[in-house]
Amino acid sequence: MARKLVKKRGKKVGAAPGTLVHVGDKTDTVAQIRVVDYDQEHLRDQRLKDPNACRAFKSGPRVAWINVEGVHEVHTVEALGQGLGLHPLVMEDILNTDQRPKVESYDDYLYIVIKMLQYDPLQHEIRPEQVSLILARHYVLSCQERAGNVFDGVRERLRTGRRIRFLGTDYLAYALLDAIVDNYFALLEQLGERIEALEEELITRPTPATLAQIHHFKREMLLLRKAVWPLREALAKLTRDETSLIAAETRIYLRDVYDHCVHVLDTLETLRDLLAGMLDLYLSSISNRMNEIMKVLTIMATIFIPLTFIAGVYGMNFEHMPELAWPWAYPAVLLLMLGVAAGLLVFFRLRKWI
Amino acid sequence: MARKLVKKRGKKVGAAPGTLVHVGDKTDTVAQIRVVDYDQEHLRDQRLKDPNACRAFKSGPRVAWINVEGVHEVHTVEALGQGLGLHPLVMEDILNTDQRPKVESYDDYLYIVIKMLQYDPLQHEIRPEQVSLILARHYVLSCQERAGNVFDGVRERLRTGRRIRFLGTDYLAYALLDAIVDNYFALLEQLGERIEALEEELITRPTPATLAQIHHFKREMLLLRKAVWPLREALAKLTRDETSLIAAETRIYLRDVYDHCVHVLDTLETLRDLLAGMLDLYLSSISNRMNEIMKVLTIMATIFIPLTFIAGVYGMNFEHMPELAWPWAYPAVLLLMLGVAAGLLVFFRLRKWI
């Protein structure tokens, strides 16, 4: 539970708007810029050493996908942003990886922030990563925090020359969004499986560790919801927005991504409700268990307490206790004890306690 | 509790949009295509071997109802979709049985997703099944996951040549939706009966199994709500939508289905609230029970503990205990014990503990 729910902003607080400071986990890898530019016939896939070289892709004629892995290098992002003519606030937001998912329209491009979520099976934790997309007429700029393979499918489809090659930047942006949202389903599958396994465990053998697990998953759900809830709003805006950058044809596809996002939220709420129900169930089963233990104590104690008392009475050392001399007294007392025990057992049985 | 709340998507995640992959339970039955085409005078009911033959029904002049049972055969759905000119996303969604209920309008047809829900009395579980409807000018395509008898009533009405034969595809689609939503009431009746029986049981003889049952039904309610809540929105869109495919006359009927759907939701929320109240009641009755058991222990223990102590005192072996020699000491001690016990009983009675 080392990950912070609230990211450190360091020297960012109080800085002027547009100040370019990286907010996020530091890594010592080098940022990679990879550009795929294509039209129906040709496709070129290259690594860019110099971020200023991106100017060449700004105004076509082919569709260019500029993908940046690693936004911790402020100068790279700055050079890219200036090369492509981005607003200072956009550059600031790309660098600050603690953004809410959102869509903002500028004069000649759209700025989209979305969270890529991956499940770390070792820590049983969700690792969020911020992806920024710039959708312009002739290029799509995508910025990831780390190297990753979520966009491999899109790259593959571009290479094999499919339908995607015949369409513009709007469809490319859609394909990237779709890859990210599709990944949410994989995440939910893994989480759902773990949670249902936990539910099974809860019913058969609840332990305090189960409780800590429930709390852990409730916490993960908070994180997930924080990432997906604003995305819904952002995608809704994207399907409605009056921008000319998105063709009517592509809007149908974006509506599909929106539907997926709503579906993810539904499932999320269902899992949250399930976890809440599991907590209730856990607490109830704990108190049930305690109840049963208490019952055994009660029965043992209340049966033996009077018997021990009787034994105590005849252990007294008074000189004048006539019963002590009677020959049948001992077996009589034993019988009396048996009778008391039996009577109490019958009493408990009648009250349905045993 | 073997059913998963989150469906497995397998190799679907990361695939290109429009990739046709079946998501859902595999069955080894063969998909069946059954076409009923009719006008006011004639009706023909046939099984279609070749899905490509559906092209014949695409443009009239009679009303055709194409019903598919089993969407696990990708090639069948693909052939049908291509024959009828459906959008790739629609075909993808028909095959993916983990969709949210929704209505989407395309140029010349409406695509409706709805969940058919059936109560399995053996497992006490709801079995959801996805039904896709395509409402076009001259045909209605309905795709079910499994063979079933929910649409038998509609088929019967078509055959007996009633009012439905005089109206278009919009009324046919309404009749199918109505059959599915009507079925929800049957489901709620069964669930409601089981829940009220459980409530009865809860009051008369609560057991830990009751708790597991409450949890089970809360879980079923989550599933139900996930299926019905988005349907409400979808039906509202259907009654408002500016499409020319639905006549004003039919909208009155659709409004009726919408009302039914809202009614189902109301009942659902009432049942949910009832289940929440039952959980409270269960927990309270458990702690009441424990309280009563504790009371008996307290009374038994606190009465006998001082008595046993007195007996212990006179069981000590000191040589100089003058009382031991007094002739009336034994009965006096017995009387003292009686007095202590009586005093404690009076004390408990005054405190209203017994």
Add this chain to the structure above:
Amino acid sequence: MARKLVKKRGKKVGAAPGTLVHVGDKTDTVAQIRVVDYDQEHLRDQRLKDPNACRAFKSGPRVAWINVEGVHEVHTVEALGQGLGLHPLVMEDILNTDQRPKVESYDDYLYIVIKMLQYDPLQHEIRPEQVSLILARHYVLSCQERAGNVFDGVRERLRTGRRIRFLGTDYLAYALLDAIVDNYFALLEQLGERIEALEEELITRPTPATLAQIHHFKREMLLLRKAVWPLREALAKLTRDETSLIAAETRIYLRDVYDHCVHVLDTLETLRDLLAGMLDLYLSSISNRMNEIMKVLTIMATIFIPLTFIAGVYGMNFEHMPELAWPWAYPAVLLLMLGVAAGLLVFFRLRKWI
């Protein structure tokens, strides 16, 4: 708790829309049709044997109030509906007494469904009854499930020739709605009184029966809310609706009914919150009580346990226990015991346990 939250629909499920089947409690009384028709000068009050005779009142010139008591006779409702030219769905809904309150506008009439609620003081239960109103230009048709006296006030006002006689069907419909909603206040008064009595009882002497009562009233509140919540929406629609059937003057009165309905909902929510608070209070007072009992047990037990141990030590039969022979040993041990008991009491007092 014999009443079902979910009504049985019997053979209704799966039937064609417009199929006329009665859903509700069967009674063996005969349906009664009573028609009051009036203008400013004359009023006639008659029982109708033949439902077809209602055709005479369909188009004026006087205002007619057709009141049906008992909707279980399908043929009566069918004859009435056909006589007055009602839509099949309306006839279906009149017969199905498990409707949500709603307002639907048809070409030349409004269809209003509302729940009449009465408190059964013997069962401490709310008995809901569905009332259907048809507001047309020249007549108001009101259908009740059972004979009742809620409309007696309206009948009396018609007879005594007041203001109501000078106004149209819209005002008559308003008067009927107002009579039903006014009745809700009487119901809330009775429920509120019972709940506040229960609250009193809860504070002075909580018993497990109190808990069952709280659950019972929470359940009644669910039922009430299910009846009144949609009514609010329906009445709002009525005050806004662009129909020419309702005069501007009457809308002021309908707004008043709407205000009453919202007031009922406010009170309902307040009572619900109060009941929730009462449940918390009950659970807390139960655990307080248990706490106090535990405290007594602890104090008794922890005082006597060491004393009994000391007595046990000097009850051992070792031959070499020099203390046993000392003459002042017995009183010294008694003093020791007193000291231990006093020390423990002081310890408990310091910890504020007694």
Add this chain to the structure above:
Amino acid sequence: MARKLVKKRGKKVGAAPGTLVHVGDKTDTVAQIRVVDYDQEHLRDQRLKDPNACRAFKSGPRVAWINVEGVHEVHTVEALGQGLGLHPLVMEDILNTDQRPKVESYDDYLYIVIKMLQYDPLQHEIRPEQVSLILARHYVLSCQERAGNVFDGVRERLRTGRRIRFLGTDYLAYALLDAIVDNYFALLEQLGERIEALEEELITRPTPATLAQIHHFKREMLLLRKAVWPLREALAKLTRDETSLIAAETRIYLRDVYDHCVHVLDTLETLRDLLAGMLDLYLSSISNRMNEIMKVLTIMATIFIPLTFIAGVYGMNFEHMPELAWPWAYPAVLLLMLGVAAGLLVFFRLRKWI
């Protein structure tokens, strides 16, 4: 807790709309009518014996404030209402002191219902009182249930000839509303102080009485919310309403009252959340306390139980118990007992129980 959450309506239920019946607490004081009429130069303050005399103020030319204290005299309200030409429903609502706060616009006046709330420091209760305002072109009619001094500030300002004398009835009505809403802050201050004192008490020395107090304040909050929540809506309507009775200049002031009302609601919700948190805290501290008591019992009991057993063994009367004769047996057993006790204490310490 004698005050009812649901007011008795007595014979009101079932009466015709516009029937003038007083609903509320009966008092035997005489209703007082006081009229202040003024323009920029003159002000006259008089008591009106005859309610019919109010006709003189209906149409100016000066601004008249007609204040009624005591609405239990039906005939007085009736005479006033008829004199000023009020709608029967308005008169009915003035008399019925169980109204929701609301604003209703009639042809030439606005009808405003608002709750005046006062804290009774003896009963620690909020005493609500209904105030009805009629805002017309030339007069403001205000009806209070009881005599009170909340409007004294307004009267004083009128007398000292300030800004208020230069403005119309709209500003006067605003001044009255402002006086009432301002009073809510005084109420919240008193409640807030009491609740924070309770919180202090809760942390230092929780008692069952604290619980009853929390419940009491939650109940008062329900009442407050019922009075203030609808007022917000009503005031919003007042600032937006297209009536010509309110000048643009005055709307700025009304917006200020609206802001105050929203602020009151915010504070209310904060106090409600605080009370909910306090209940949790109370329950937790109770179970903490119980936990600690249980711990002491466990430690005492589990230490002495085995010791008492050992003493019991050597108190047995078998003839052949060789240990009894050993000279060092008694001290050895005492040492054994000490060892057992010490071992258990170490065990508990290791488990962090003590």
Add this chain to the structure above:
Amino acid sequence: MARKLVKKRGKKVGAAPGTLVHVGDKTDTVAQIRVVDYDQEHLRDQRLKDPNACRAFKSGPRVAWINVEGVHEVHTVEALGQGLGLHPLVMEDILNTDQRPKVESYDDYLYIVIKMLQYDPLQHEIRPEQVSLILARHYVLSCQERAGNVFDGVRERLRTGRRIRFLGTDYLAYALLDAIVDNYFALLEQLGERIEALEEELITRPTPATLAQIHHFKREMLLLRKAVWPLREALAKLTRDETSLIAAETRIYLRDVYDHCVHVLDTLETLRDLLAGMLDLYLSSISNRMNEIMKVLTIMATIFIPLTFIAGVYGMNFEHMPELAWPWAYPAVLLLMLGVAAGLLVFFRLRKWI
């Protein structure tokens, strides 16, 4: 916990609108007025002794930022307000530091209220301070309750002659708002860190102090939410408002502040949910602990109770107890006791209690 959730308003209640009374903490510092006026080339930074001197800045031509530290001096605010021609209600609100965040548009200026929040690390408390901004064509007036350094960054940027010097009052107001909202992130970081540390503590070693801490942070969250929630609404209004005071260019920046505010709210809700989950976890771990302690008691007690009884039986002094004389009786009884203890241990093990 000395700070009040409801501020004292003192003699303010009942006063005429526009009455200038300071509501808030009294300090004995002297109010400071500092004016920075600048254009692209020059900047002058001066302290104003006489508040009336502010008139000089009212109508340009340069941009003036008038900053007041300390609003407890009524006469200073009055002089400023009259000098700048502010509405009496605005002056009243500046003085009353218990305002909801809001934006109000007047004819030629906007009035913005916002809360500056600072974390006091000694008291672990949030200290709120009210900041009022007046945004006019040629000046921005900012009023703080106390001296502080939040605006130092803005002052620095003005001095170093950056972009901000080229833009108007709208950008200056934005810079001030941005500084305040940015500060919220610093606050959330500190709170988030403390809460996550508390969570850690909760899992490893929960104490009653942990509970008090959770309650404390829930309380702080209430305060935070009360300050930030209405701000969101106010900022949304600012970005939409049709005022000519804000240039389109600046709106992009305001939208950014709005996004930050929504982000703060999201994080706030996440922390609230986390705290609620922590309370559940605390209660569960407490009852788990108690459970374990009970288990030990049960096992110890139920094992020794029968053993002690057996010892008691053979401690009885009957003359005719033949077993007492048997030579192997003593070891046999010891074996019996061992057997009983072993049997019980096996029984508990089978039930999985140990």
